[in-house]
Amino acid sequence: MSKNPNFVHPYIPNSASAVEQDMLQEVSESAAENLYKVIPQQLKLNRRLDLPEPFFSEYELKKHVQSILDQNKSCEEYVSFLGAGCWQHYVPAVCDEVNNRAEFLTAYWGDTYSDFGKWQAMFEYQSMMGELLDMEVVSTPTYDWSSAVSSALMMSARITGRSEALVVSTTGAERLMHMRNFCHDNMEIKLLQCHPNTGLIDLEDLQTKVSSNTAAVYFENPGFLGFMESQGSQIAEIAHAVGSLIVVGVDPSSLGIMAPPITYGADIVCGDAQPFGNHMNYGGGVCGFIATRDEERFVAEYPTILISIAAGKTEKEWGFGQCTHDRTSYVRRDLSPDFIGTSQWLCAITAAVYLSLMGPAGMVELGEGIMQRCAYAMKKISGIEGAVIPLMATPHFKEFVVDFNASGKMVAEINKKLLNKGIFGGKDLSKDFPELGQSALYCVTEIHTKDDIDNLVKALEEVLA
Amino acid sequence: MRKNMDIHAARWDEPFIMQLGTPGERGMFLPAVEDAIYQETGDVLDTIPASLKRETRPVLPEVSQPRVVRHFLRLSQMTMGLDLTPDISQGTCTMKYSPKINESFCKSPKMTSIHPYQDEDTVQGILKLVYNLRNILCEISGMEDFSFQPGGGSQAIYTNACIIRAYHAANGQGQQRNEIITTTYSHPVDAAAPHTAGYKIIQLLPEENGYPSVKALKSALSERTAGLMITNPEDTGIFNPHIQEFVDLVHEAGGLCAYDQANANGILGIARARDAGFDMCHFNLHKTFSSPHGCIGPGCGAVGVKEELIRFLPLPAIIFDGEKYHIDYDCPDSIGKVRSFLGNIQVVVRSYAWIMSLGADGLKRVAEIAVLNNNYLTNRIAGIKGVVLPYPDSGNRLEQTRFSWGELQEETGVNTEDVRRRIVDYGLQSYHTSHYPIIIPEPFTLEPSETFSKEDLDLYVDIFSKVSQEAYEDPKLVKTAPHRSSTEQVDVSVCDDPETWAMTWRAFQRKHQEG
Structure with missing residues (x-):
């Protein structure tokens, strides 16, 4: 069968020869390949593609693909303490149910008349994120948190007419790399120093570096290294005094208990809704967002689609439309300062389901549960010989640095040994933050039990002994 | 016989989720924190600095689980996915069937519950799938390496623009070569993404045949030309037969050529980007290669390049030493990151499975x-x-x-x-x-x-x-x-007026329902 170019395939209805003949007759051709006469002969591939032999039966295909996937070891088989921008949270079954609905899974760009439900779900996502963030405008998804920040910095540059961003030096290395590539010649990224003992931004350094060239000051709460930046208002005051905007990155799973960044002066808030019901998917579950106050100067600079309610014939009837579609790259083309396209909408719909299930009480409990377990893990690990929590005095949410320098062991070596004990140790920071030496970033969420943490402590004690 | 024409879309008159439920209702419990943890740490909420403590609870809906399910299933019923309709309508989007078996792979914990920073020994399966698809796409396009990092077609175009920029910078011509040529019938992002990357854009207008002339291209070329970014067939479905000449002329002028093959559905196994001389291309795995479109993503814009450009691809690279797969961050010339981690890898898995079902x-x-x-x-x-x-x-x-x-x-x-x-x-x-x-x-x-x-x-x-x-x-x-339909005709002019647009429920209430 596989050698026959005219075989019938279950995914290709018109590959049945009778119907194909009918259709060829309609277009007055004897063979489908004649329809390629518009392609010059010398551009045609005059051989069969050299590809692996296919599995025509679904059974064989399933065996083949699943057997390769089965070589992975998942975070369900191991206890994982990895975070750093992709976090293991509990995914409610209802999130999977909605996420897998064929209507949502297989829709695309249809408008309010054909995909009304998609638009309402997305509007609800924007609305619930708006409640968490205390902001009135929330974007449809950007590709991820990094894309959101990079776009937000460029928005700041356009709004202020300036070309410099001050970015906290504890930003993750990959995110910083994204910003540098994205802002490139349009914007200079300067790093803000932090106090080594607290992790907090050095306000004197900020004071020295802000100027009339500063378009934005960017920091995160909680920071990439897990600690809380408590000087938000002071940072905002210094930045605003010179006409700079404040861009804050936030892990929204903290927002049941932590203040939304607008309360301490944020103008643009970015982050990722992956924690809200989206599986890690090896990093494929991300869902970036940008949020601002409802002001024209901000709305005009969003790169993403923004869904707005649209009026119906009566006050009771409402539909949805795109707010100022003309500002997007679809219309502005060669004059567009940014771009948008297919991003992560299904993840946003999933996040809407999650927030609906959790409600205000659930979000408070989520935040509290994470912070409580995180504090417990920090306390226990700090008691291990050879492990130090350098920022113990600063409150943390979800993630924290463990410094192994005193043990004389490499993080890579420690993690290999933990692996043998069924544990994925924290992310090795030795390359991205060389000043921290042999340190790792540990992540604890609501899925970790006391036993999980105690087992980690026991394993670390053995490994470091 | 019934013909599926006398229909009415689902119309549930469904309230917003924010209007549902009653105070105190809830949809989910999380695992409670064990007492032993509290005993050890005390109430940590007290340690949050006053300036960072949330004062009021977020005004989220309080709804029971069955009502949440009913709500979102009703919304799904008012969404016309491809599985429910012959979606021939969304031209340029390559709406096609996404086989259900491929979804089963994406639901496997071996896919959903793996973390991008796991030890590479524990993710050999996923790396093998990525590497296999890379090899397959190399054969389909004639390119010599692929990156799956871009999360969609637009981001892939942007990635190619960054590679063009890095290539000329490496040759000391970064300042001089500041123009990208595209065509009016190429996707808008073929203009917008290189412009975002700092380029001046020249757009070639279609002539009487529907595509730009060689003459128009010649007059646009100069020592400032960094590259050509083009769709073919263009949006109209017309194949520009002079494409080879276009590519040759751009090369003679010192530029690179990037083929936007977001939609390559008409030429699989018929013609290859590299054979026409293109230096780079991209495929939308959520279009040609069958991964479902997911209400506008997650998708994947797979970027393919020729040998000389491999060193500029986003990092990390996935390499194979004959026995094991490795994640390699040692890429000094790389443009860096365009998206976090390795991209939407679940999309890669589906596309691999789809190709393996067809050969x-x-x-x-x-x-x-x-x-x-x-x-x-x-x-x-x-x-x-x-x-x-x-x-x-x-x-x-x-x-x-x-x-x-x-x-x-x-x-x-x-x-x-x-x-x-x-x-x-x-x-x-x-x-x-x-x-x-x-x-x-x-x-x-x-x-x-x-x-x-x-x-x-x-x-x-x-x-x-x-x-x-x-x-x-x-x-x-x-x-x-x-x-x-599920809704009446609406007046979308509301969405362009700052007085009336409303991107959130709270804005809607403030602007439309107060007083």
């Missing part, structure tokens, strides 16, 4: 049937009263066709937006009109991928004929459509 012959059949479907449909749609096929002398179209309702509009006053709403009443997805700028009057763009049967195509034509007839006999009926 070389199957892929070629996909292309041939997609093109045959489109030519059959184009012949029949072009015969409908009020429809004009632009550029009639430019040979047959490949996998998609842009048409015009210009004649219908002149004769009846019914325009393409009206028809677009009306076909929804017959169970069809609202169609893609055109990317900007609008050159063809009252445009619509159709793409009947290999997924659709002759019966589907005939039904589609019947509905368009019916709507045309309605336009001539009762234009008001079409102009006031939809009548059988």
Whole structure:
């Protein structure tokens, strides 16, 4: 069968020869390949593609693909303490149910008349994120948190007419790399120093570096290294005094208990809704967002689609439309300062389901549960010989640095040994933050039990002994 | 026999989730923190600095689980996914069937519950799939390496623009070569993404055949040319036969050529980007390679490059030493990151499985049937009263066709937006009109991928004929459509006025419901 170019395939209805003949007759051709006469002969591939032999039966295909996937070891088989921008949270079954609905899974760009439900779900996502963030405008998804920040910095540059961003030096290395590539010649990224003992931004350094060239000051709460930046208002005051905007990155799973960044002066808030019901998917579950106050100067600079309610014939009837579609790259083309396209909408719909299930009480409990377990893990690990929590005095949410320098062991070596004990140790920071030496970033969420943490402590004690 | 024309979309009159439930209701419990943890740490909420403590609870809905399920299932029923309708409407988007078996792989914990920073020994399976798909796409395109990091087609175009920038910078010509050439009928992001990357953009207008002339290209080329970023066939479905000459001329001028193959559905196994001289290309795995579109993502724009450009690809690289797969961050010339981690890898898994269900012959059949479907449909749609096929002398179209309702509009006053709403009443997805700028009057763009049967195509034509007839006999009926959709016609001018637009429930309440 596989050698026959005219075989019938279950995914290709018109590959049945009778119907194909009918259709060829309609277009007055004897063979489908004649329809390629518009392609010059010398551009045609005059051989069969050299590809692996296919599995025509679904059974064989399933065996083949699943057997390769089965070589992975998942975070369900191991206890994982990895975070750093992709976090293991509990995914409610209802999130999977909605996420897998064929209507949502297989829709695309249809408008309010054909995909009304998609638009309402997305509007609800924007609305619930708006409640968490205390902001009135929330974007449809950007590709991820990094894309959101990079776009937000460029928005700041356009709004202020300036070309410099001050970015906290504890930003993750990959995110910083994204910003540098994205802002490139349009914007200079300067790093803000932090106090080594607290992790907090050095306000004197900020004071020295802000100027009339500063378009934005960017920091995160909680920071990439897990600690809380408590000087938000002071940072905002210094930045605003010179006409700079404040861009804050936030892990929204903290927002049941932590203040939304607008309360301490944020103008643009970015982050990722992956924690809200989206599986890690090896990093494929991300869902970036940008949020601002409802002001024209901000709305005009969003790169993403923004869904707005649209009026119906009566006050009771409402539909949805795109707010100022003309500002997007679809219309502005060669004059567009940014771009948008297919991003992560299904993840946003999933996040809407999650927030609906959790409600205000659930979000408070989520935040509290994470912070409580995180504090417990920090306390226990700090008691291990050879492990130090350098920022113990600063409150943390979800993630924290463990410094192994005193043990004389490499993080890579420690993690290999933990692996043998069924544990994925924290992310090795030795390359991205060389000043921290042999340190790792540990992540604890609501899925970790006391036993999980105690087992980690026991394993670390053995490994470091 | 029933024909699926006498339909009414689900219309649940469903409130917003924010209006549902009662205070105290809830949809989910999380694991409680053990007492022993509290005993050890005390109440940590007290340690949050006052400035960072949330003062009031977020005003989220308080709804029981069954009502949340009912709500979102109702919304799903009011969404016209491809599984429910022959979605020939979204031309340029390559709507095709996403096999259910491939979804089972994406639901496996071996996919969902793996973390991007796991030890590479524990992710050999996923790395193997990524590497295998890389090899397959290299053969399909003729390129020599691929990155799956970009999360969509636009981001892939942007990645290619960054690679062009890095290439010229490495040759000391970064400042001098500051122009990218594209065509008006290429995707808007072929202009917008390189512009975002700092380039001045020259857009070549279509001439009488529907594509720009070699002469126009020549006059745009100079020592400032960094590259060409182009779709072919373009949005119209017309293949530019001079493409090889275009590529050669850009190369002579010192530029690179990037082939936007977001939609490569018509030429799989027929023609390859590298054989036409292109230096780089990208495929949308959520289009040609069958991963579902997910209400606008997650997708993947797979970027392919020739040997000399591999060193500029986003990092990390996935390499194979003959025994094991490795994640390699040692890429000193890389443009860096365009997206976090390795991209939407679940999309890679689906595309790999799809290709492995078809093989070389199957892929070629996909292309041939997609093109045959489109030519059959184009012949029949072009015969409908009020429809004009632009550029009639430019040979047959490949996998998609842009048409015009210009004649219908002149004769009846019914325009393409009206028809677009009306076909929804017959169970069809609202169609893609055109990317900007609008050159063809009252445009619509159709793409009947290999997924659709002759019966589907005939039904589609019947509905368009019916709507045309309605336009001539009762234009008001079409102009006031939809009548059988989940919603009435709405006034979208609300969405452009700062006084009335509302992106969130709280803004809506403030602007529309207070006082």
